[in-house]
Amino acid sequence: MQGRKRFIVTDTLGLLLAVHVVVASVQDRDGARRPPLGPRLDHPSAQKIWADEGFAARLVDWTAQILVSELDIVRKDPGQRGFQVQPKRWAVERTFSWITANRRLARDYETSPAHAETMIRWAMIGVMVRRLARGRAAVRSGPRLLAGSAQVS
Numbered sequence: 010m011q012g013r014k015r016f017i018v019t020d021t022l023g024l025l026l027a028v029h030v031v032v033a034s035v036q037d038r039d040g041a042r043r044p045p046l047g048p049r050l051d052h053p054s055a056q057k058i059w060a061d062e063g064f065a066a067r068l069v070d071w072t073a074q075i076l077v078s079e080l081d082i083v084r085k086d087p088g089q090r091g092f093q094v095q096p097k098r099w100a101v102e103r104t105f106s107w108i109t110a111n112r113r114l115a116r117d118y119e120t121s122p123a124h125a126e127t128m129i130r131w132a133m134i135g136v137m138v139r140r141l142a143r144g145r146a147a148v149r150s151g152p153r154l155l156a157g158s159a160q161v162s
Contacts, residue, residue: 013117013125015105016041018058023104025133030122037063059083059097108132 012033018026031040041064058072058080065082072080083095094102108114111132119125 019104023100028129030125
């Protein structure tokens with residue numbers, strides 16, 4: 010079967026803590042068991058994990074028993090129609106956006122899940138290096154004029 014699922018764990022800044030890539034036929038709740046293990050072992054003070062609705066059911070109990078952590082499921086509002094940014098989940102979606110900005114990760118070119126995980130880590134190293142090289146806090150600039158357009162006052 011072709012296709013991959015990428016499971017990532019990030020901190021609240023969107024920086025990668027763990028990544029796990031599996032074939033697309035693996036259920037979300039089964040594929041998601043491995044990623045939280047790394048941060049739990051590397052960062053034992055982390056006590057809470059947020060996940061979307063696809064990870065509900067047995068994963069909540071497994072996280073409480075095995076990781077001794079709390080897994081909160083971020084659910085959509087009952088009346089929601091169309092796309093809407095979910096609280097807490099946007100940090101992970103932003104990280105996916107950063108990694109798919111790399112040409113190699115825009116498509117599934119890798120033949121093994123281990124190579125795909127390595128490419129994701131490599132992409133995040135690039136994100137972190139750019140932040141460090143900047144040497145200052147990130148700020149949003151105001152609106153910019155397009156080249157060749159006149160400013161109207």
